Amino acid sequence: MQTHEINTRFTEHFRGRGHTVVPSASLILDDPTLLFVNAGMVQFKPYFLGEAPAPYPRATSIQKCVRTGDIDEVGKTTRHNTFFQMAGNFSFGDYFKEGAMGFAWELLTKSQADGGYGFDPERLWVTVYEKDDEAAQLWQRVAGVPTERIQARDGKDNYWDMGVPGPGGPCSEIYYDRGPKYGREGGPIADEDRYIEIWNLVFMQDIRGEQSPKLGHPPIGTLPTKNIDTGMGVERVACLLQGVENVYETDLVRPVIAKAEELSGRRYGANHEDDVRFRVIADHARSGVMLVGDGVTPGNEARGYVLRRLLRRIIRSTRLLGVQEPVLGEFSKVVRDAMAPSYPELVTEFDRIDSVMRNEEEAFLTTLTAGSKIFDVAVAETKKAGGKQLGGEQAFQLHDTYGFPIDLTLEMASEQGLTVDEQGFRNLMAEQRRRAKEDAKARKTGHGDLSTYRTLLDQHGTTEFIGYTDLQSHSRVL
């Protein structure tokens, strides 16, 4: 079953059960806690928080999501994209646990001839929050799930809140058993590669206080109206229904792999290292196009930096497959053609998307050509001296003179079996910032030469970026 059909069936299922169909929000919403929209519920937050009355009691959407925190998983696990589509149904004070379970189970297990996905119910497992006995009982009653396939998990895994006092509640997840070929027996708590999580149901029922129930603290109250927030991973369902190995081989992502095969003359499936590169390219190309489509441009901070990092990883991965020519323009077209049926704006916006991609690639190739020579010399010297670590000085020089972001140096070094003295690098960066500030102050007070000040700021202001980890934590606020 093609992705488009999976989405249509989801929408129709919930439309037929009284849900208002709401279009996906942009990946960029005005929400200071989030870099990118990372779940279907984000656009409905005001209703869940009681900041605005919900205009409908039930809604459904297929939301574009980007999770930067999953970037390092991409291509290595079978199930993590940076961009993916989350299909969701939402209840604002209307139906609750029983309704959510029933709707989800019905769509998953109804035969394909009857408009469902046709999953074998015997292969579905569920997890519940360890203190949510009600959920465990309802799964048995509503869906007939036997107790052997219901597993309890603690708050870290199966309690949801927003990281601050406010609404919270237990979650319950539905998993599909891919079989012994994919890993160990024992349900999702034993192996999340074999038992693949497809749907998460959040039962918003509590008010959490200063301390989170995630860590075992009791909630401080009960919400006056209870809400439902669910998210089903469309790519994961596609992977299972299309009988492919992972989410990168599904119908909307795989065409980019094919393009990369064509450009490189190498074959996907021939060796593991190349396969990871093919998957990274395919995943990131899609995220890149979707982000540019929603107005992000490559830059050195926050959103722009994430985009830049995605695009640069595509270019590097393609080079490692032996391709020297510019590639982003090629991949963008393939992504557009695959995604346009669901996102027609990719066609109307394509000239803009294409030119952003090409400009970024041109700039990066210049950087890469110049910096790689210096990098290669540094690696050779380190190895000759019997070292295992690239010096902070060298990483700093690559950054300062050739514009190599530290994560690029780290990645390239690790490909050479070397680590990098990151602390040394950071010390030099801090030192440089301090000097720049003093310089700027001196210039400002001494001569008032604003243009030089401006240049310094432009050069050094951008180095303030505090690392990828910080972006990750932003994206995980929800």
Ligand code: ATP
């Ligand atoms: P996982 O444990 O596999 O990382 P999750 O628990 O972080 O998933 P949720 O936050 O519950 O995911 O999101 C709801 C659903 O969205 C998941 O059940 C899954 O099907 C899908 N999903 C989550 N993250 C990704 C991703 N990076 N790529 C593709 N689908 C995803």
Ligand code: MG
């Ligand atoms: Mg996750």
Ligand code: MG
């Ligand atoms: Mg999970």
Ligand code: MG
């Ligand atoms: Mg989950």
